[in-house]
Amino acid sequence: MRSPRSTRRRTTTVVGAAFAALGVTLAGCADAGSSASGGSAASAPELPAQYVDAAKSFSESLLSNGEKTEGTVTVVGTLAGTERERLLSAFAPFEEATGIKVDYTGTEDYTTVIQAGVDSGNPVDVMTVSSMAMVRQYANSGDLKDVGSIVGADTLEKNFEQGLIDAATFDDKTYALYMSLDNFMVWYDPQKYDGPTDGDWDELSAWTEQQAASGSAPWCLGLSAGASTGWPGTFMVFNQIMKSQGPEFTAGLATGETKWSDPKVKAAFEAIGEIVHTDGMVYGGPSAALSTEPGAAGNGMYNDQCSLFEWGTYGAATLMAGNPAVKAGENLDFMPIPAENPDYAGTEAYTGTVVAAFADRPEVQSFLKYLASDEAQTLIAATGNYVAPNQNVPAEAYPNELLKKISTDLLSKDLAPLPSHTIDTSVRSTVYTAFSNYVQDASTLDAGLKSIDDAQAALG
Amino acid sequence: MNSTPLFSLVAGVLVIPALVLLWLALGERLLRLLPARAQDRVRPWLWLALPLLLGGTILVYPLIQTLLMSFRNRSGEGFVGLDNYGWVLSEQVRPVLVNNLIWLIVLPVLTLALGLVIAALADRVRYEWLVRTVMILPMAISFSAAAVIWRLMYAYQPAGAAQTGTLNGMLNQLGLEPIAFLSDPALTTWALIAVGVWMSTGTAMLMLSAAIKNVDASTLEAARLDGAGELRAFWHIAVPQIAPTIIVVYTTQVIFALKIFDIVYTMTNGAFDTNVIANRMYAELFQARDYGHASAIAVVLLIAAVPIIVVNVRQFREENAR
Structure with a gap:
């Protein structure tokens, strides 16, 4: 009876090995499927040496007696993967020159992490977030330090446009400074796209309808983003509200003055909804949009899946990181989102990363001064992810013509904050969910808008 | 966010056990002053006191706090009755x-x-x-x-x-x-x-x-x-x-x-x-x-x-x- 048993054991080992191999293969496939999102290949970019040196010598000037200090500044922000690496590369000269360590945690759950820290009386030192509503909230609750007095009113005025300072000022104190700016635009591949680019909504709509009717989807759309699923489409709606109703009406969404169930807001949802729900308008239709990550969807421009992609400034860097064939200016270009109402053709909705501090220890103060400086903001520009809000940053700091164009274009417009930047984060997350549900099932729009009004009303 | 991991480690490994031992040793010392019968009645409580305190702080207190908060408004201040329910x-x-x-x-x-x-x-x-x-x-x-x-x-x-x-x-x-x-x-x-x-x-x-x-x-x-x-x-x-x-x-x-x-x-x-x-x-x-x-x-x-x-x-x- 000995030999059959040993054969049997061998079979089980083989089966086990087969299982293991299968597991590896599956994992491999899965990885290939998601790599187009551009988050996996994390490599810090090489920033131009002259900018790095300038940032280092500025950092050294922050040291009181010229000697390196110690200490750690804890930062909670939003970035992961390549985007995180790019941001950290702009912090590196500061760390090297001062000896201060910047401990950056990038998480999708930053609202929770920050709130939990504040509740426990042990908040993070600095938050770098995309929500001015959070700055307003923690400024009102008395948790934030006066960044204006730390950095100095003169420096702020010298470095930033007054509108951006005012946006972060509550009760005469400036509680945040802008580390980066971004906006939404329509990306396309100039080597293939032959539609209108002159900023007329009706012309663009006519072109997309014609494309859809001829059987090739004009729009790329990717809404899948874990707990924030729906956000890219929500941003399209926000831009639509801004460019059809103007900044004043849009600003009312944050205060509750404008109701989400307002017919004009609903019309903006329906304008985007029409794109999503019309057969052939969006590559793969609503289900594919809800299941695809934005970066992967944008890559559809290079797979003959779709030709227009509405996404943020960071789209340039993300698309290039995700697909080596994408070259800024060659096969990637953009046009501003056409304004439905020509009155607002000169208005551009921005969001950005704002920096606010819960602590004012010397090392935190140094870090804030660094982030406000021309030198650090030049590095932010050089990373190629965002527009640097500091107005003294030279245009040649941007790594490509595309970013240069975005920055001059953005900074020349009448800037108004996109609602995502100003509405409370709980309302924002309700909007994402309501939009996702609307994409899935158009009949849920009214109920969805009411749920957003409820969330706004619950804030009191 | 200033406490170093080393400090926490020392506190956890040395200070807390030391305090527990101190409490028990002192308690036993005091117990001996009591008559034998009373000793038997009090001793369990002496030994139970710490676990009860621990359980109370991390289980019962939050429970009661949550119960109370469920009758208050969003910021935990005004009383709103059964509104939340x-x-x-x-x-x-x-x-x-x-x-x-x-x-x-x-x-x-x-x-x-x-x-x-x-x-x-x-x-x-x-x-x-x-x-x-x-x-x-x-x-x-x-x-x-x-x-x-x-x-x-x-x-x-x-x-x-x-x-x-x-x-x-x-x-x-x-x-x-x-x-x-x-x-x-x-x-x-x-x-x-x-x-x-x-x-x-x-x-x-x-x-x-x-x-x-x-x-x-x-x-x-x-x-x-x-x-x-x-x-x-x-x-x-x-x-x-x-x-x-x-x-x-x-x-x-x-x-x-x-x-x-x-x-x-x-x-x-x-x-x-x-x-x-x-x-x-x-x-x-x-x-x-x-x-x-x-x-x-x-x-x-x-x-x-x-x-x-x-x-x-x-x-x-x-x-x-x-």
């Missing part, structure tokens, strides 16, 4: 409760059924170790990681495109249309429950398999001699003997279903009619910062769990009494 039962939250009910019914039954079948079948084969290993593997993965893995399993591409999701890839091979597992409201909750079952069947199987090994073989043998088939013998002889374990597994899974959060949060965040109560609580607490609503949900969850916990504890006691 009214909200929990309102139309806004009702669909969420219905989803939890689905979880509550389906997850424990499926987990138990699968666990039992696998445990019973694996018991009869030589490569049981392999079955057990494979089944237990998911336990080593955190729920969030599992949710991410399953997002890839469920990934959807439009018909005609290359399917990157494992399941849709298989459907594709069979010539079937791809299915949007994670955005079709009719399917999504079920897709999430499947992840929950995948995660917890291993535990269930492990417990049941241990119980099956303890079934008295002679009783099964007797049943077979009396002409009972294998299925009948299992159902009428083995199952009654492992009933206590079945109840424990079932109640544990019910509680797991009640507080399900990670899978839903990571995979859909409640969109497409998949929201569950724990996710809603998280949203109320950390996003809306409404402590009243969040506390009321927590209390409702606790009340719902109490009967199950009672059954579980009773069962445990009976097991021990035997």
